Amino acid sequence: MPFKSRSNIGADLLLAEKLIQLGARPPIVSQLCHLTRKQSIAFFKAVKGQSPKQGMLPHDYQWVIRSAFNNIHASLFLSIIEDIRHRLSTPNLNATLLVAAYEIYSNVASRILPNRQCIQPLSSQYYPLDINRAWYLIGLLSAGDLVFIFCGRCHARYLGMIHPEVAFSQCPICDVWTDRSGRRRWVSAKSKMLTLNKPNAR
Template sequence: MKIVPFKNGSNFSNNLVLAEKLILLGARPPIVSQLCQLSRQQSIDIFKSLTGCRPKQGMLPHDLQWVIRSTSNNIHASLFLGILDDARRRLSIQYSSAQVLVDVYSIYKNVASKILTEPKKISPAAQQFTLDVNRAWFLISMLVAGNLIFTVCTCCRTRYLSTIHPDATFSQCPICNVWKDRSGRRRWASAKSKKTN
């Protein structure tokens, strides 16, 4: 890794540690650069030194409708942002900081690996999470902007995410208001699907 000049040694070293943690969780250099106050090149250099390869090119996650594309997406996003919201309320923390993302995403991975993965998974290292750290970062910005809101299901009391969307189907509970198609995939319940079941 190249030696890069810096102004404040203690802040820079803290940011380097956080940058390493984020990259090991799968964060891409633009996110690391923004959260850790590092230059683009510094983030890329750290990424290459840790992973041994160049970072992936292309746009960062920006799909405003990802949360409502499937019930699985909604459950994972609700779990992650629920942990974040609870931490913010109890500890009076800021939403957008590298340490918060590292801590909350690590908790999410730990919980999700125990309750939201198939029992057939071979090892924790082989697990693929529906919500990666890059999309988690984007979801935080959506929550802060008010594009995502928490709703509590009147039936099962689950707290889930909903969006400002004209179709009420996407504001239903991802646990109660679903049905399974022939292939076993969970689908949002709609007036049409309720009639066929």
């Protein structure tokens, strides 16, 4: 596999391998590790022993607000990214930053945010936020489509959305109710009435 001759190619390949192991797809590896599209696909096959998944990368800009569970995971990951950026004064995303932030997120998520349906909680494929969607959300945060909001009740830092078609700022901890199946849903006028009508509601 011919690579361009440069001094940091070894470091780029090590980061590319780590990204692929975490589940990153070739377009992301190519962008962050200075590889061509063909090189990133070939390297993916070498690392994984199989061809990469076909199709578009995650691009649902409303994913963060589709459920409180999604919002908690996205808020955790992007908080980690922002804290690392602030401490290291690195405004731009690079492979090292993405790998470090996602590894911290995976470790924390497996310990304090377990999904009851997870069979293998240490595997990133069982998190609602995989590394490809995490990369996409970083772009939304950088563009200002996502903003951090502090809840005055529980003091959590969570993500709100600023977009011409939707303005959303509900706390994923306080502004939710639990339905009969145990799922946490965003509070709405209807859900508030259902909560008030529950026999044991407080």
